[in-house]
Amino acid sequence: MRRVVGFVLLGLGVFAVALGLLLRFWAYPQLAKAPLDTKSTSVAEGTGITALVIKTVDGTPSPEVEDDLNVRSTTYVTGDLTQPEVKADGDIAAYVEAIKTVDESTGITINATVRELCFDRFSGEAVAPCEGQYVEVEKGKRETPTKRGVVQQPGLSFKFPFGVDQQDYRFYDLQVRKAVKAKYVGEDTIQGLDVYKFVMDVPNTRIGEEEVPGSLVDEPDEPSVDADLYYKGKRTLWVEPSTGVIVLGQQEMTQELVPPGKEPGEGTVVFNGTLRLNDKTVSDFVRQAEDAKSQLQLLTMWPIVMWIVGGVLAAVGLFLLFLGFGRGESGMADGVPPRERQPVGASG
Structure with missing residues (x-):
């Protein structure tokens, strides 16, 4: 009986260890991937914003800088x-991101951008080749890489990797068109x-040149001026570490038009303020992160439990088998028949 129990425990132990390995090293990599067919909407809002608004006066566009605006920025990702x-069982996803920022009181669009890129579904890093990648910050002017195999939008964009470490990462900034350091600052x-x-x-950085009316940059005698556009900003992201889901984002930014002969700080501020994801968006992202986290935990914590339990069961099973082989089921040494007891005084 002891041997039977030993074999059963040994088998259960080996099975538990094998199942744990299967969950951790096969099932986990299959689950820890960003979805291919995603659809999400997020909304960031800000009050007291200074922004350049293009109004129509007598059928003519008229740019004006206005203060104390309520601004809403909506991001659609598909x-x-x-x-x-993109393959059904592959490691690469392609997402399109469209952002529209409006003055809530008038509905006038302040700016709009569209972009597409390919990225690794586990690490979140942009990858190439990616035939469909592009950036469009001005309607009708789509920018694509000049060479095949170039990562146009390097770094992270839509999420952090699964299993985020307490370290710095590279995150793409659409304003400066490059990856900047996302510094880990704590829990x-x-x-x-x-x-x-x-x-x-991001320190004050020249990001382009704009032809604007001279009156907009304090040069009323000039019908138009080619002014440099400068940007500086601070972006903060709160990330659930198991899944890499960004549950909250906030961006403080300033844009300034600087005409020839002037320095940054002497031009016209055309955007200044802070945009932050609203409560509804944050609640949605928190719920998504919690759901994904609970699924991943089944594939990260349970394998450890299975390895421990399986190891204990296997060890106990081997111990019982060792005892079983060392001694017979009667408790006597194997191969030695028990002596027959005879009554006292009996003769052979």
């Missing part, structure tokens, strides 16, 4: 399954969810 790099809690906090600081 998966593009038509790209050749935090958002709506009861434990998160990591990352901060990106």
Whole structure:
């Protein structure tokens, strides 16, 4: 009986260890991937914003800088399954991101951008080749890479990797068109969810040139002026570490038009303020992160439990088998028959 129990425990132990390995090294990589066919909407809001608003006066566009605006920025992200790099069981996803920022009181669009890129579904890093990648910050002027195999929008964009570490990462900044350092600054809690906090600081940087009316940059005698556009900003992201989901984002930014002969700080501020994801968006992202986190925990914590329990069961099973082989079921040494007891005084 002892041997039977030993074999059963040994088998259960080996099975538990094998199942744990299967969950951790096969099932987990299959689950820890960003979805291909995603659809999400997020809304960031800000008050007391200074922004350049293009109004129409007598049928003519009239740019004006206005203060104390309530601004809403809506971001739509959708998966593009038509790209050749995207396979049903593959590691590459392609997402399209469209952002529209409006003055809430008038509905006038302050700015709008569209972009597409391919990225690794586990690490979140942009990858190439990616035939469909582009950036469009001005309607009708789509920018694409000049060479095949170039990562146009390097770094992270839509999420952090699964299993975020307490370290710095590279995150793409659409304003300066490059990846900037997302510095890890500590832990935090958002709506009861434990998160990591990352901060990106971009110093005053020239990001382009705009032809604008001279009156807009304090040069009323000039009908138009080619002014440099400068940007500086601070972006803060709160990330659930198991899933890499960004549950809260906030961006403080300033844009300034600087005409020839002047320095940054002497021009016309055309945007200044802070946009932050609203409560509804944050609640949605927190719920998504919690759901994904609970699924991943089944594939990260349970394998450890299975390895421990399986190891104990296997060890006990081997111990019982060792005893069983060392001694017979009667408790005597194997191969030695028990002596027959005879009554006292009996003769052979």
